Amino acid sequence: LLPPLKGNSIRQVFAVIDRLKEFDPKYINITTHHSESMYKEDAEGVYRKISVRKRPGSVAIAAAIQNKYGIKAIPHIISQGFSKEETEYALIDLSFLGVTDLLLLRGDTKNLDALQRNLDSHPHASGLQEQVNDFNRGVSFDGSSLTPPEIPFSYGMACYPEKHEESPNMESELFYTKMKVQNGADYLVTQMFFDNRKYFEFVDRCRA
Known part of the structure; x- marks a missing residue:
């Protein structure tokens, strides 16, 4: 499932799921997208490069789907365009919300700007996998201790x-x-x- 563009309502997501319910889906995947670079004209007529995120993340949508429909929601967690700290907070939020199934991916690298490429992120999905495994054991991305989730994350990956x-x-x-x-x-x-x-x-x- 593709999150709606920024400014649209989650009712669009619910409308799609309402049409699919009769087929008894066992789970719903929710994609994640990092911000993209674009040029925008300012008040002086000069085009400046800015970073724009066009869609919301998968955390809130996954929780909304799972709570409203009782269907397992599987948010995509990507390493590119997100720092290790941002990933950890996403895991904390998902754990609190009762969303415990993930799909771990590297994500698209072609549209990353220089700032995103310099983030303290994982260059490959294997690093993201290691971070999730550590989180399940109660180890933060920086090596400090944290309380392990009551229900450890299970996850799939790409092949x-x-x-x-x-x-x-x-x-x-x-x-x-x-x-x-x-x-x-x-x-x-x-x-x-x-x-x-x-x-x-x-x-x-x-x-x-």
């Missing part, structure tokens, strides 16, 4: 049957895919693929 564009080969892809599972991922969600044979080959090699 790539046709290889991630940055992977040198399928052997490397399989290695990192298996590492995600070994380090605690409960399930994997494929990115879009176009050859079913490669998907089944990928599954067989993961299980080997």
